[in-house]
Amino acid sequence: MGHDAAAAGLRERLIAELKAFWLIALYLWLFLGSFTVYRRLIAAEAGDAYLNYGIAVIEALVIAKVVMIGRMFGFSRRYEDKPLIVPVLYKSLLFGLLVLFFGLFEHLVKGWFHKQGVLGGLSDIGELSAYELGARVVMLIVALVPFFAFSEMSRVLGAQELNGMFFKGRGSESGTLRRTS
Numbered sequence: 001m002g003h004d005a006a007a008a009g010l011r012e013r014l015i016a017e018l019k020a021f022w023l024i025a026l027y028l029w030l031f032l033g034s035f036t037v038y039r040r041l042i043a044a045e046a047g048d049a050y051l052n053y054g055i056a057v058i059e060a061l062v063i064a065k066v067v068m069i070g071r072m073f074g075f076s077r078r079y080e081d082k083p084l085i086v087p088v089l090y091k092s093l094l095f096g097l098l099v100l101f102f103g104l105f106e107h108l109v110k111g112w113f114h115k116q117g118v119l120g121g122l123s124d125i126g127e128l129s130a131y132e133l134g135a136r137v138v139m140l141i142v143a144l145v146p147f148f149a150f151s152e153m154s155r156v157l158g159a160q161e162l163n164g165m166f167f168k169g170r171g172s173e174s175g176t177l178r179r180t181s
Helices: 002-045 053-073 085-113 118-126 130-157 159-167
Strands: none
Touching: 002 053, 002 130, 053 085, 085 130, 130 159
């Protein structure tokens, strides 16, 4: 019975982690995909073709992976006893910078793997201007603010209560916060 309970607990945790990963990836894909459409429209206005729609999906999956790794190691738990704005901004900034560093690391490994040398992989990043790289990081940090706001509200209120507030009718028992004015 102990082994079955442990296996069931592990299975439930795995399912919860997979749901969280796909929720994060979906949110980021919607956000990054909207910028892909925006870039396409700007390029079309200039007369250029733009066909990189799959990149938003790949970026969303990679960023979701970074967020899940960061959660696994727990270094994002800092400031959770402060007002919600503090951990939301902290996590948004932290994970935005983590994605930047993971991206740099992946390019270093890619350069090493393709026998360009460790720094050879950074040539792709070198083609971006510092302004574009900075804008991408800022855009990601801003995208993470609503994501972590909902995540923190779920942590504080409980996932059931937050889901009830968003997905159940106003007259239902769960998901109602009553005004006392």
